[in-house]
C-alpha cells in the first residue's frame with residue numbers, strides 16, 4: 001500500500017450512477033484539480049429519457065478515457081494516487097457496476113484504498129467543496145473550519161427529491177422523500193408534454209422565462225401537511241391536461257402555441273419551487289438546524305436558486321446551494337471520499353453496488 005502523508009495526497013473519484021461518466025482528482029485539502037464529465041445526453045435524447053442498457057454500454061466506452069483525462073488535467077500520474085472513491089449507491093445497476101469495476105481494478109493494481117461513495121451524500125458535499133474553494137484561508141486550515149454540517153440537506157435530482165438531517169458529511173438521516181416522481185423527473189416529463197426536448201430541466205427553465213408563473217394554479221401536493229415528503233405525479237398530470245385536454249371532455253384547451261407553452265412551463269416551475277422550499281423550511285424547523293444545503297441537478301434552476309435566497313434572507317437561515325457546475329452529476333463531489341479515508345472507513349475489494357431509488361410510501365387512509 002502506498003505511503004500516506006497526512007498533509008498530501010490525491011484522491012481519484014469515479015461517478016457513473018446514471019448517464020454521466022465522470023472522474024475527478026481532489027487533493028487532501030479538498031482542492032478539485034480536475035473534473036471531467038462525459039455526458040450521454042445526445043445518446044438518450046431521441047428516447048426522451050435515459051435507457052439503462054445504453055447508458056451502461058456508453059460507460060464502458062467512456063470510463064477509461066475519462067479517467068485518463070482527469071489524471072492528465074490534474075497534472076499527476078496514476079502512481080501518485082492515494083485512494084480511489086467510487087459512487088456505489090443509488091443509481092442504475094449496470095451503470096454503477098462499470099464505475100465500480102474500474103475503481104476496484106485501479107485500487108487493486110495500484111495498491112491503494114478503495115472507498116464507497118453515497119451519491120446523494122456527495123451531492124450535498126458539493127456545497128462543502130464550494131465553501132472551501134471560496135475561502136481565503138490557508139489550505140490546511142480549511143478542512144477543519146467552515147463546515148456546512150450539521151445541516152438540512154436537500155437533494156433534488158433526476159432520481160430523487162430527498163430531505164436529510166446531516167450530522168456530518170457521512171451521517172445522514174432521511175427526513176422525507178418523494179412518493180412517486182422526483183423533481184427532476186417531473187421537469188423531464190413535463191418538458192416532453194410541452195415538446196421541449198430532453199433533458200427537461202434546462203428546457204423548461206428557458207421556456208418559463210417568457211411565461212407567467214401565476215397563469216395556471218397547479219397543485220402543490222403535501223404543502224400544508226406535516227410530513228416532509230413530496231409527490232409530483234399529480235402536478236405532471238395537471239400540466240398534461242392543461243396542455244392537451246382530457247380525452248372525451250366537452251371543453252378542450254386552445255392549441256399549444258409558444259405563449260401558452262411558456263405560461264405552462266412557468267406555472268409548473270413555480271409549483272415545484274414552492275413545494276421544495278416549503279418542505280425545506282419545515283425540515284429546518286423540525287431539526288432545529290440553522291443551515292440548508294441544496295444539491296442535485298434541479299438546484300441548477302435559476303428561479304429555484306433566487307427564491308431560496310429570498311426565503312433564506314427573510315427567515316434568517318444559512319443557505320448553501322451547490323455551484324451550477326457541481327449540481328448535475330460530476331465526480332468532484334466524490335471528494336467526499338477523503339472524509340471516509342480519514343475516518344478509516346475503507347471498502348473491501350468484494351464491494352458491491354446498491355442500486356435502486358429511495359422512495360417513501362404513501363400512508364394508507366384509515
Ligand code: KG4
Nearest residue numbers: 157158159184200201202297298301328329
Ligand atoms: O443530479 P442529476 O444530474 O442526476 C441525477 O442524479 O439524477 O440531475 C439531473 C436532473 C434532470 O432531471 C434534469 O432535468 C434536472 O436535473 N435539471 C434541472 C435543471 N438542470 C438539470 N431541472 C430544473 N432546472 C434546471 N436548470
Ligand code: ZN
Nearest residue numbers: 157296328329
Ligand atoms: Zn445525481
